[in-house]
Amino acid sequence: MQRPSTRRQFLTGTGVAALAITAGCVSSGSSSEPAAETGTGTETATETATPTATPESTPESLDDWLDDANGYDGEPRRFGPESRPTVWVGQEMDGGLAFDPPVIEIPPMTTVRWDWTGHGGQQNIVALDGTFDSGRTNAQAGTMYHYFFEETGEYRYVSEPNRDGGMKGAIIVKEPPSSGNDTVDEWLAAASNFDGTIVDRTDTDTATVTAGVEGNGGKFAFGPPALKISTETTVRWEWTGEGGPHNIVSKGDGPLNSELVAEEGNTYEHTFAETGTYLYSCKPHKGLGMRGAVVVE
């Protein structure tokens, strides 16, 4: 991992006024002192050791680095093409200040907006590799910062005043999964459990999709998210009973329109008579990525 300490020192050097305000919270962030500060254990020792002038030894994986990121459950929030992701700056999560969502996955050519909540005092957005930098810290609600991500890559960033308190995040820029069906790919780019696979069920008369499987930051996914069937096949959706109430509603004026139900064991069926690509979502969780597709051949 590249974390150029010179760059960081340069940054803190330029924000003199801001630093003066926040110096109380910064503890050992930019000093060469190892982690004796708050007794947060051995992980902090490696963390605080890095900003010193000592050369990096083993690069830390993104997951390791995010281990103490407030509010991160291990699953990046995924956004599709044409989306306009917003990250809240200064949300209370895990008993500390966080970026919300802390980790997002976006396609190249996406603009990310950071929006200050006004909670928790002075914040800024600083990429560890220097790619982006919102400059001086700011405590004002409504402060915004934008960055346009053109290229794939992993960008780690912090709010400098709260870095040691776990206010860390990452932007993962990667090409969305591709199944070869553009309509499906675009619709499911936001679904965290879609990996580009359209499950082939053309061999059956009844195919099953489970509503409320793990994904999209909870039990907010369809499993499988995409499937391929033949005409006259019945698709049956089965509710797991997890993740709250779900429904099956076509995008546009498609044929799917179930009740909004939370109970385990509920089912909804539709027999597809005509070929085509049918897109649907669970209305309450569509924005999280609870989407599905049925390709009828």
Ligand SMILES: [Cu+2]
């Ligand atoms: Cu749902």
